[in-house]
Amino acid sequence: MKIVCSKTNLLNAVNIVSKAVSTKTTMPILECMLLDASANKIKLMANNMELGIETIVLGEIEQKGIIALNAKIFAEIIRKLPDSDVVIESKEDFVINITCEKAKFSISGKQGDDFPKLPYIEKSQYICLSQFTLKELIQKTIFSISDNDSNKLLTGELFEINETALKVVSLDGHRISIRNTILKESYETIKVVVPGKTLSEVSKILTGNLEDEVHIYFTTNHILFEFYHTIVISRLIEGEYFKVNQMLSTDYETKVKINKKEMLNCIDRATLLVKEGEKKPIILNITDNEMELKINSSVGSMNERINIQKEGKDIMIGFNPKFLIDSLRAIDEEEITLYLVNAKAPCIIRDKEENYIYLILPVNFNANAAV
């Protein structure tokens, strides 16, 4: 094999594909990237058996061939090469020469045929949306997946398509994050649970441009993201996702309008007093025109008052401050609305159009200590 391509093209491909390389594996071949110039295009590929990424590197094939290279070393070498044309040539015994200007590296590769192939995906069921929208949907829900493997479904996100409506849901037992968006076209009904790890890597690769499109294809067991020269294939998580709609009540006793930034900054300051591992609720004391936020910990106490607009009853309710922070950070609006029932019932933060719905369960607190 002998190929020539620019350092920039190659580095870009390496950075994309790196995201599917196994870091912990007993199969050394999975620590590799596959450089495939066996047909008429140069393809770079990685596959950790859960997630596979393939991208095309623009360049010239001088001699066809296929070789697997240690991903970490290959990536580091490409990163440090001068900004010029790179020649990659495989010699006998899988020795690879990488030459760029006057620099010449020799490293040993592995037989390309040993590398696990990506599964075949039938491209029938699909949706199309902008990279910007997909990136937003992921980033604004991904924080509330669970990292506990004991319930696989909680480690993924629901993607539910119904005609032109796309709903993305994540939940971890303490909170639910929902984002709704409208697609340009109408599609068949689809309901799949995508691994959080896959979505997190996809969101890093997406450009986030409104003009760039991404096609998402679905099969029974797999999802395929296709954009520009890259495809990302991932297994889906099996099982029936939670019936989220049953958990969302539209009744409320208290409705609060508050400046998002003020509330976020205040909670952010309050968490200073909470040491890592310590569980201390932030207590919201909502009265007419004012929300008092209080925290008490072994380090000290803090309180702050924020002006609000309130409808309905007064209420005092405690939350894990991290959960409030995560949700508030995911909202772009300056003014937000909180819907509350009582100190034992979840708080819902949502906009009128329900583009976003964040549900957070409250925590118990000692009302006497909080005063």
Added chain:
Amino acid sequence: MKIVCSKTNLLNAVNIVSKAVSTKTTMPILECMLLDASANKIKLMANNMELGIETIVLGEIEQKGIIALNAKIFAEIIRKLPDSDVVIESKEDFVINITCEKAKFSISGKQGDDFPKLPYIEKSQYICLSQFTLKELIQKTIFSISDNDSNKLLTGELFEINETALKVVSLDGHRISIRNTILKESYETIKVVVPGKTLSEVSKILTGNLEDEVHIYFTTNHILFEFYHTIVISRLIEGEYFKVNQMLSTDYETKVKINKKEMLNCIDRATLLVKEGEKKPIILNITDNEMELKINSSVGSMNERINIQKEGKDIMIGFNPKFLIDSLRAIDEEEITLYLVNAKAPCIIRDKEENYIYLILPVNFNANAAV
């Protein structure tokens, strides 16, 4: 005690003083900062018994007093306050209230009198130089101190003043770094060894401006840096420093002029192939008009050729690549000159005026394997 000052002034002071706070100590009081408003100025101070820093916070004293505060918590609170006036007030039982706009924190402090005082320094012997120069001198020599406490002297840097000449030296047994500079005035002869940790912290506090001055005072056991509203006091390291001049020979067999950036980039690339903990020399093969740099490791091999101007004999010599990289990074000049004797003798990189001298010992290598 009650004081009022702007968040900006206070944060600036906290950031400076933080550098002298103990992180590992059995004395809880050393994890504190001392806020001293007992006289007519607000002073913030920290002291880890090796290094003490005191700085003045501009602000108003409404009620005199002195209190010690946990440095980490205090710094985090100040950092997250809104950009406004901060009121710090001590109550009964050393409870401290910190108020800024609508945010109000309460944390517990400690009795200020328990805090260890900074030693008294007689300001007789001193030098004056620009903050820029001092920062440069430190940053361009500090990398070759030793972090091994078995020989204390190696963990410090020699500051030697002789009339208008200031020489700063560090060495770790494998290499020597020397920077010479000319002071504006002539001073008495001084020769002290300053702890590397002190210099590293001082260099972070220095603005690096050419117009800002720093005064350095010396006593038998201490050094005091004074700039603007801040003083840094440190113990000196006892003992007689190494006679460095005896180690620097001016004889050479080979003199090489080379582009610094090309050489640095090449060695930087080569070190990719060296795994952490692995000791692999980079071999320089110097012939007429060309330096070939080669490295061989368990990962692979690399070689690259760089154009040079050479006087004298051909030579093949091996070095720890990290030592070459450190020295080359500390040199600003585009073109540098290497002086070599033979494969067992040190390489010296220096400019004509000897503003800088970097000496690096070579390492043995298997000449056959290198070819």
